[in-house]
Amino acid sequence: MARLRIFVRTPPGVAALVLLVGLLFLVVAAPTIWGAGAANSNVAISNQGPSGAHLLGTDALGRDVLDRVLVATRSSLVLAVLATAVGGAIGVTLGALSAVTGRVGARVLGAAINVLLAFPALLLAIFFAVIFGLGSVASVFAVGASFAPGFARLTQTLAASIAERDYIRAARLLGRGRFHIAWRHMLPNVSEPLMLYGTIHVGTAILTLAGLSFLGLGVQPPAYDWGQLLQVGLSQIYLTPAQALGPAGAIVIAGIACNLAGEVLADALSGRQRVRPLRPVPAAPGSRSGGTGLLEVRDLAIELPAAGGVVRPVREVSFDLQPEERLGIVGESGSGKSMTALAIAQLVGDQGRVRADRLSFAGRDLLAEPAKDNAALLGRNMAMIFQDPGEALNPALKIGTQLREPAQVHLGLDRRAAAVRAAASLRSVAIPDVRRRMRQHQHELSGGMKQRVCIAVGLTGEPKLLIADEPTTALDVSVQRQILRLLVQAGEREQTAVLLISHDIAVVSEVCDRILVMYAGYAVEDAPVEALLRAPAHPYTEVLLAASPDMATERGTPLPTLEGRVPGPEVELSGCYFAPRCTYADERCRSERPPLAPLDATRRVACWHPCNVPAPAATRADEIAASR
Amino acid sequence: MAEIATLSVLPPTAPEDASTAGGGAAGLARFVARRLLRLVGSLLVLVTATFGMIHLLPGNPVRAALGQDATAAVVAARTHQLGLDRTLVDQYFSYLHGVVTGNLGVSIVSSEPVSTILGARIPATLSIALPAFVLVLLVSLPIGLSMALRTRHGRGERTRVAFIGVTGLVNSVPDFVWATLLSAVFVVGLKLLPVAGDAGFTSHILPVVALMLGPAASLSRIVRVEATKVLESEYMQAARSRRLPWRLLYLRHALPNMITASLTFSGMILSGLIAGTVLVENVFAWPGLGTEISQAVVSKDYPLVQGILLILGAMVLAIHLMVDLVLGILDPRSRIGES
Numbered sequence A: 001m002a003r004l005r006i007f008v009r010t011p012p013g014v015a016a017l018v019l020l021v022g023l024l025f026l027v028v029a030a031p032t033i034w035g036a037g038a039a040n041s042n043v044a045i046s047n048q049g050p051s052g053a054h055l056l057g058t059d060a061l062g063r064d065v066l067d068r069v070l071v072a073t074r075s076s077l078v079l080a081v082l083a084t085a086v087g088g089a090i091g092v093t094l095g096a097l098s099a100v101t102g103r104v105g106a107r108v109l110g111a112a113i114n115v116l117l118a119f120p121a122l123l124l125a126i127f128f129a130v131i132f133g134l135g136s137v138a139s140v141f142a143v144g145a146s147f148a149p150g151f152a153r154l155t156q157t158l159a160a161s162i163a164e165r166d167y168i169r170a171a172r173l174l175g176r177g178r179f180h181i182a183w184r185h186m187l188p189n190v191s192e193p194l195m196l197y198g199t200i201h202v203g204t205a206i207l208t209l210a211g212l213s214f215l216g217l218g219v220q221p222p223a224y225d226w227g228q229l230l231q232v233g234l235s236q237i238y239l240t241p242a243q244a245l246g247p248a249g250a251i252v253i254a255g256i257a258c259n260l261a262g263e264v265l266a267d268a269l270s271g272r273q274r275v276r277p278l279r280p281v282p283a284a285p286g287s288r289s290g291g292t293g294l295l296e297v298r299d300l301a302i303e304l305p306a307a308g309g310v311v312r313p314v315r316e317v318s319f320d321l322q323p324e325e326r327l328g329i330v331g332e333s334g335s336g337k338s339m340t341a342l343a344i345a346q347l348v349g350d351q352g353r354v355r356a357d358r359l360s361f362a363g364r365d366l367l368a369e370p371a372k373d374n375a376a377l378l379g380r381n382m383a384m385i386f387q388d389p390g391e392a393l394n395p396a397l398k399i400g401t402q403l404r405e406p407a408q409v410h411l412g413l414d415r416r417a418a419a420v421r422a423a424a425s426l427r428s429v430a431i432p433d434v435r436r437r438m439r440q441h442q443h444e445l446s447g448g449m450k451q452r453v454c455i456a457v458g459l460t461g462e463p464k465l466l467i468a469d470e471p472t473t474a475l476d477v478s479v480q481r482q483i484l485r486l487l488v489q490a491g492e493r494e495q496t497a498v499l500l501i502s503h504d505i506a507v508v509s510e511v512c513d514r515i516l517v518m519y520a521g522y523a524v525e526d527a528p529v530e531a532l533l534r535a536p537a538h539p540y541t542e543v544l545l546a547a548s549p550d551m552a553t554e555r556g557t558p559l560p561t562l563e564g565r566v567p568g569p570e571v572e573l574s575g576c577y578f579a580p581r582c583t584y585a586d587e588r589c590r591s592e593r594p595p596l597a598p599l600d601a602t603r604r605v606a607c608w609h610p611c612n613v614p615a616p617a618a619t620r621a622d623e624i625a626a627s628r
Numbered sequence B: 001m002a003e004i005a006t007l008s009v010l011p012p013t014a015p016e017d018a019s020t021a022g023g024g025a026a027g028l029a030r031f032v033a034r035r036l037l038r039l040v041g042s043l044l045v046l047v048t049a050t051f052g053m054i055h056l057l058p059g060n061p062v063r064a065a066l067g068q069d070a071t072a073a074v075v076a077a078r079t080h081q082l083g084l085d086r087t088l089v090d091q092y093f094s095y096l097h098g099v100v101t102g103n104l105g106v107s108i109v110s111s112e113p114v115s116t117i118l119g120a121r122i123p124a125t126l127s128i129a130l131p132a133f134v135l136v137l138l139v140s141l142p143i144g145l146s147m148a149l150r151t152r153h154g155r156g157e158r159t160r161v162a163f164i165g166v167t168g169l170v171n172s173v174p175d176f177v178w179a180t181l182l183s184a185v186f187v188v189g190l191k192l193l194p195v196a197g198d199a200g201f202t203s204h205i206l207p208v209v210a211l212m213l214g215p216a217a218s219l220s221r222i223v224r225v226e227a228t229k230v231l232e233s234e235y236m237q238a239a240r241s242r243r244l245p246w247r248l249l250y251l252r253h254a255l256p257n258m259i260t261a262s263l264t265f266s267g268m269i270l271s272g273l274i275a276g277t278v279l280v281e282n283v284f285a286w287p288g289l290g291t292e293i294s295q296a297v298v299s300k301d302y303p304l305v306q307g308i309l310l311i312l313g314a315m316v317l318a319i320h321l322m323v324d325l326v327l328g329i330l331d332p333r334s335r336i337g338e339s
């Protein structure tokens, strides 16, 4: 309910509130205040235009049009609310019935509701108006009945969504009857969205009722609502347009009020917040002192816009990747590993900001050039594989098209040559029946096969670097191994370096030569796989290893659990970000941040008290840190 | 490039071929057949409903139509003439037979065959419904798509707010009120357009505009939302990671998905146009089905009401069918789950 404060906080919310309160006031008070003027006929002043005495003129019987429009607010709105209530009652009953009639009954009801839903509400309302007759009461039922299918469908969907919840199962196990379950357990738990749907539908009901009355099929004289007034006014539009414009204006205002309220409500419930995009950093020449690595990352940091300003998912990451090397980046979700990969591929998008002392690929400083100048290099030599292959392949395009494209665009091959190359790379990922596959769409393939296709797409260029972000997480356990093996083999065969990103240290150590451990946007340890597994230096790596079931059983230690969470990208600490969860943390850890410093020839670690190091080594690390 | 050998580590025939239902020409044919079968089902429901309508009425419909002054003999004669004295099953089948052969009975009021009246009215309705239908698509697709581009990844916040405000406003005003406002301005005020009824091309303008405004506003909103989802999708990110030129990126990778996603939601809006014509025709005294049905309901001319509802309902179903078929051709995925 706190979210409803949006009604007094935002301009649209305030506008909606003011309009609704105004309408409510008219519903309550208008007949008392203006009732006399609305009923007083005086044929001497019939069909007059607007004047001081009659702001919207008079009708054929000399009654004040404005008064009648104001008074009609009550009938227009009350009938609409009633119609919505009737529609809700019928619809929810029908929807709940399908929960108690068993499978066949539910299907029949579902099909019937489907057919009814195809028809616009007004057509259904006319249909029911024929049966129920004309007049206020009949039109409430006609409009209500026309809304029932929508309510019924929503009830069905909601009921289905909670059918497997524990409390429903429990009730079923207790042998409760279907009616009891539907009435006592299901409906109360879906009442809130139903009420919301009903509230939003009052607006539709106002317009549908007005339409029905306008056609002469709803409220009948001497009773009147806005639709009926509009029908009468329209016949005089050439004489006194105000007679039609008055009720038309009332319908417009009510429509706007309901629409606005509906949108504000939807916004409040979705709880979405607006963020301001960051201004991009201009391309600046980085430090030119590049090494020989394929990929060099120095002090990479990423800022993203957020509701409260700026967050930093990546704070300080530095590493090198040699040609044909396989490096794994490991960390829990929130460690910034995926964002690091996106920054390397220059895919952070223009609302985020990427800074680095150096970010170079194949000898070229990526941040020194405008992004589009890097496109040719990246397109040809860098390929990315994403977590969910079902999402990463375009559903509308044939597999063959997506495979051919990189070769056509970046290698300059013609269509046929590209197709040959595409077929070869499909074969290289062990997909049989290549010709047929090329003509298929992604939804015709299994998950494992889709990921193999993604790898094949990556190999169709001439990649020097394959970045794979959690490539097996979305897949069946049975095919995860195959995909990993495929990555290794593709890397070896094509002389491609691999950057494998995973939360699973077991996965990474199976594939990679070296591992970079990330925590809260920092690179905290960088070591060859062997060394890292044998003697993790960073306390976080130690816990990660111990918590990994595959690794722990090898090491024969019990599984500890890692308590607490990674500090979010909005958290700013002055000391070590792991300190809140670290068993070795002391005062220094909390106040001073440890830099990523060499531990020996092959290892780097960011910790004041590295573990698994012979005692003197700890002091050595301190010395190194101090000497910086 | 050297020919790459198939990896031996993998089982050559991995049992992971997903169902190929829906693929290829045979899949499309099967989809069309299933969809037509569903149409037949819906039509049957529609016919049964219009048939049942007259029997759900409280009292004697013939008495109601002819009024209290009619003698019992006249009512009995009319009842017999309409076949209302036969058994329900008998009536149902002869009604079905009539619908199939185009015999929809005789108007109680004018004694003209219903099919003759419909034949005279349908062209007028279509002459405003079809242009509105086409214009809604022609207007909302480009607007929605360009808005999605301008507001992608959180930019153009002001454009987004303005767009939502304007479309929200346009959409809050129902079609018959648009029709009233438009005729107050252009017919009564500016005297630019003909008064009412069908008097040539210019008299089509206002009914068509009144019909299309609301649907165009809500459809362009839907298009913007769906197109934005496409732009933010992972497959677009993947395509960007391949550094495709923008032409391929937007025209080949994004556009088809944007259009199919938008179409998926457009059936309801486009079929709503049919209800819109009923109202808008009444504003402009348009000689179509809409003006006819409101008179027929008031004068309790049930055979005529049945006939018009049947036609309007069939039009709605035809629009849904069209949208689904176009989707089925454009997007093979939409063929799945059609059962």
Ligand code: SF4
Pocket (backbone or CB within 6 Å): A538, A539, A540, A576, A577, A578, A579, A580, A582, A583, A584, A585, A586, A589, A590, A594, A606, A607, A608, A609, A610
């Ligand atoms: S610096 Fe201190 S708190 Fe941080 S990981 Fe090392 S021991 Fe733990």
